[in-house]
Amino acid sequence: MDADEYTVHLRSRTDKTYVGPSFPTLSGRRFRIANKYIDGAGGYEFATVKDEIVLRTTQGGRFQIKATFVEDDRSFQGVTIQKFTGNGRGREYFALRPAEVATLLKFLSNIKRIHFPKEGKINVTDADLEKLLLDPIQIKRLATNNQELLAAFARTEITSEDIVALGYRRKQLLNSNGC
DSSP, X not given: OOHHHHHHHHHSOTTOEEEOOOEEOTTSOEEEEEEEEEEEOOEEEXXXXXXXXXXXXXXXXXXXXXXXXXXXXXXXXXXXXXXEETTTTEEXXXXXXXXXXXXXXXXXXXXXXOOOOSSSOOOOOHHHHHHHOOOHHHHHHHHHHTHHHHHHHHHHOOOHHHHHHHHHHHHHHHHHTTO
C-alpha cells in the first residue's frame, strides 16, 4: 500500500473535486481521473458471530469516489468507491463498470423526475420512463417538429377562465328559461 496515497486521502478537502492530468490510451483518446472525498457518518452492518448474524454499529470514515472518464465526451470508464481501513494498511472498495455507471446515473436522474400523484407505491419500467420523461433537448425537438399541432392545440385549448365563463353563461340561460 502506498503511504502517500493514504496521506492524500486524509488531507484532501471534502469541498473540492480533484481532477488529475489527462493521459493517453492506446486508442489515442485522453483519459482523466477525478476524485471526491466524503466524510461519512457511522451506520450499521450485518456480521456473523459464532454462526449467528448480528447487527453491528460501524464507525464513520472518509470515503473516496474515483471516476475514470474519457476527456472529450466525459464517458465513464469506471467508478470506484473506496475507504482505507486499519490506519491505511488496507482498503475496502467496490467498482462499477461503464454500463453500471450509466445505469446508476439514469436511476438517480429518474428519481428526481418521477411524478408521485399519491402516497402509494409506484412500479414503472425503464421503457415507460423513457416515454414519459423528456429532457430539454427532446422537448425542443418535439416542439420544433410539431409546430402546427402545437399552434392548433393553443388555439383550441380550454382555459380555466373559459370554464368559469361557460358556467356563468349556463346559469344565465337557466335563469332566463325559468329553470
